[in-house]
Amino acid sequence: MTTITIHSSTHEYEVEIGSGLRNQLAERLLKNYQTVLVITDTTVAGHYLNDITKHLSSVENLHTAVVPSGESSKSMEHYRSLLDQCIDAQLDRHSLIIALGGGMIGDLAGFVASTYLRGIDYIQMPTSILAHDSSVGGKVAINHPKGKNLIGSFYNPKQVIYDVETLKSLPEREIRSGYGEVIKHAFLSDESWVKNLLQQSLKDLTSQQLKQDLTKGVRVKASIVEEDEREAGIRKHLNLGHTLAHAIEAELGYGEITHGEAVAIGLLFTLQLSEIKNSAHLPIKDYVNWLEKNKYPTSIMTKLDPEQLLKRMKWDKKTVHQNINFVLLEKTGSPYVIQMGDEELVHELKRMISAR
Ligand SMILES: NC(=O)c1ccc[n+]([C@@H]2O[C@H](COP(=O)([O-])OP(=O)(O)OC[C@H]3O[C@@H](n4cnc5c(N)ncnc54)[C@H](O)[C@@H]3O)[C@@H](O)[C@H]2O)c1
Numbered sequence: 108m109t110t111i112t113i114h115s116s117t118h119e120y121e122v123e124i125g126s127g128l129r130n131q132l133a134e135r136l137l138k139n140y141q142t143v144l145v146i147t148d149t150t151v152a153g154h155y156l157n158d159i160t161k162h163l164s165s166v167e168n169l170h171t172a173v174v175p176s177g178e179s180s181k182s183m184e185h186y187r188s189l190l191d192q193c194i195d196a197q198l199d200r201h202s203l204i205i206a207l208g209g210g211m212i213g214d215l216a217g218f219v220a221s222t223y224l225r226g227i228d229y230i231q232m233p234t235s236i237l238a239h240d241s242s243v244g245g246k247v248a249i250n251h252p253k254g255k256n257l258i259g260s261f262y263n264p265k266q267v268i269y270d271v272e273t274l275k276s277l278p279e280r281e282i283r284s285g286y287g288e289v290i291k292h293a294f295l296s297d298e299s300w301v302k303n304l305l306q307q308s309l310k311d312l313t314s315q316q317l318k319q320d321l322t323k324g325v326r327v328k329a330s331i332v333e334e335d336e337r338e339a340g341i342r343k344h345l346n347l348g349h350t351l352a353h354a355i356e357a358e359l360g361y362g363e364i365t366h367g368e369a370v371a372i373g374l375l376f377t378l379q380l381s382e383i384k385n386s387a388h389l390p391i392k393d394y395v396n397w398l399e400k401n402k403y404p405t406s407i408m409t410k411l412d413p414e415q416l417l418k419r420m421k422w423d424k425k426t427v428h429q430n431i432n433f434v435l436l437e438k439t440g441s442p443y444v445i446q447m448g449d450e451e452l453v454h455e456l457k458r459m460i461s462a463r
Pocket residue numbers: 148149150151154176177178181208209210211212214234235236237238240241242243244245246247255256273274275276277278281284285288365366367
């Protein structure tokens with residue numbers, strides 16, 4: 108097992124990454140909680156909810172709440188319904204919420220935990236590759252029809268228990284999605300990691316390689332959020348590829364494209380802009396080949412209207428006074444934030460679309 112300690116402004120917490128951890132849950136919990144609510148989605152419940160409840164049989168009041176799988180559950184309606192369930196189950200300030208699932212569940216259950224009774228303990232039990240990113244750093248949120256994660260808070264979990272055995276049941280599309288954030292972490296940090304990833308066909312991924320990539324990704328994220336928890340500065344770099352990605356997700360309707368697929372497309376746009384703005388030497392050709400080899404849905408861009416995407420990007424959290432800010436790369440490992448003009452963005456989006 109690998110343990111990474113995160114130093115947050117309120118407390119330290121550990122990210123434990125290992126195989127079979129869900130079957131040691133009772134021993135791993137830091138406190139004896141009398142009342143626990145496990146929040147998960149229908150797909151993850153089918154695979155793992157029994158394992159979790161079996162290992163928590165000593166908890167006096169154990170409750171479960173299951174929302175439909177998919178990004179559309181990260182909504183005001185499900186948030187409200189989960190609060191009702193917290194109240195019905197009489198969770199108090201000594202109770203615990205367990206977020207069992209991918210990033211959708213982590214964000215939704217974390218937001219419930221951050222607001223119920225002005226905040227109660229929660230732990231993240233990520234079950235997707237993508238959630239190596241979402242389970243660390245304390246950003247929790249729900250979506251608004253206008254934009255992603257527009258309603259949320261910064262609220263760190265007490266623990267992250269990452270049972271990598273659960274990743275074995277992920278479908279191909281979710282492996283692809285998860286690697287959208289893995290390669291983002293690589294571009295933010297390490298040229299040789301990018302090089303290795305670009306040679307990788309995701310269908311040939313070994314468990315060992317996967318665990319290595321996840322652990323590296325968590326370390327990159329940890330080092331950034333420890334320095335800038337509230338996104339006043341360098342945390343913005345974790346948004347590499349996201350300004351366009353979030354616009355695509357909202358424009359298509361939540362769940363039509365996965366978050367990680369959208370990030371991978373957003374990264375391509377970012378690399379192209381980086382080359383134009385500062386003649387950065389980036390492996391764009393190899394990246395395009397990697398996207399194609401691994402079946403990222405880049406052609407979806409042809410269904411989208413650049414002007415509409417521009418409007419969506421105005422809801423990005425980095426936008427100030429209607430000015431859109433992008434994270435670009437000087438080179439791999441050297442991100443920076445730059446304000447982009449509307450006309451230039453539309454022009455470059457059109458160019459990207461016509462190349463698809
Ligand atoms: N808070 C953050 O810092 C942060 C970071 C990155 C992404 N996010 C958010 O995370 C979300 C995306 O996360 P995600 O890709 O994990 O999506 P997700 O939670 O919707 O999971 C993707 C799909 O995989 C299924 N699934 C999850 N684990 C499984 C398993 N072990 N076996 C089989 N199926 C499984 C889910 O039921 C779902 O259908 C987005 O809402 C995104 O905005 C947040």
